[in-house]
Amino acid sequence: MIMATIAFLGTGLLGSAFAEAAAKRGDTVTAWNRSIDKVQALAQFGVKAAATPADAVRGASRVHIVLKDDAIVEEVISAARSGLSPDAILIDHTTTLPTLTAERAKRLHAAGIKYLHCPVFMGPAAARNAQGSMMAAGPKALFESVQADLAKMTSRLEYLGERSDLAAANKLFGNAMIIGLSAVMADVLTLAQASDVNGEDAIKLLSLLDLNSMVAVRGVNMAKGNFTPSFELAMARKDVRLMLETTGDRPMAALPAVAARMDQLIAAGHGAEDASVVGIDAVSRG
Template identity: 40%
Template structure:
């Protein structure tokens, strides 16, 4: 039997998927009505979190942050079955994941951090990506169960907390990507480029294929042999800024990027590859 704590959009759909797979699931949420709503779909809701975990061999968590996870687990502890496995899908700090792995082991329980790149639809359809790291034996034992919840289970080795770090790195990329797309949309609007035209461009040219090579170029010890000079990249950046300003619009990231480029140009890197600004 499984317990699931945290019935937000992600957690509730995880529960729905587990029920469809034939699992018996006990659920809890701070706002009790969200847990009770799942009873009509076959879950058993509890108002008290310690009651929700009684008899469960796997306790899954989808909560807000480190503090919330710690508080909920403390409240649930009196009801935990000896030897139960706590599987935390919450995006947390690396330090928090490491600390909980150690502390719950000392208490006689297994804590496994398994953050996800999954939205609510992914959770319902068991698609997307789930990340794990830590004790090899624990991960091997949990793999059959976790694999049913996700499209791909990605193992990042034996270091506790590595999965948490990888999740944060990925989220940082997604946050920056979204803001960069905001700038792209603003610039396009400023130049009378429609959304359909922009989508047409990206349907034929996929910049996502450049990520691996770009990361390797940025990490290389020498950017003195450019494929795109910093001076030229700065020129284009100014064109972005000018076109947007002329249209009375405002870019978010580009002014910061322009200032960073100027800093490196002033240091004598203008003829280097523009990825030198990643140093």
């Protein structure tokens, strides 16, 4: 089996985990990071350290980019271009702004540089063990040329199509859910504290809720603009009042903002509609 020669630009927690896993699979891996010590820590796995991005990508067939944001991606790609092989494929795992991702893809493709945006839903442990999910957006032929290699990095690989900013948008959708759930769970823990209930017991009780079903049913209805009530907004607002009265002056992460939005919609005459009407301004009504 012929193994690949690849490069990683960015070896933070996720990038270093990807590089480690690739080296363990037998790939020849070179990596660059602004802090050289983070690359040198990977030497035990056979990852070679490069002094510059251009040095890292020289001779690589695939270049995996795992950086902080759009500005740094632009800076590092610019620094790497002199070392890129004509057939090298840039695979960008960075969470980025969709509009800037589309502009970057268009500009790089026009310059003859192969670029595919492939953000992920996974942490370092998942990256080391090829778990979690990876999305890809960009030219189909380009995706198919690296599909087998990307599949080795994740347990679920989703190609979203040729629209270059689609994976970037979906990455933000997913992270919004993760961050939003974390904020609500923080409020649940605050409620538990105020109610003298063990926090772990409170979190375990949440398993009684079928969150996947809520997304599949309530979420789809929201996207369609269907707010036929099963849990009226006015009743939900009463429950949020009880929650806030229970927690008193303790810091809350999400529920005060939810209450304020509910109050706006009740004042606008939506109190008898489903509580999911909080999303009314984001959709067209059916």
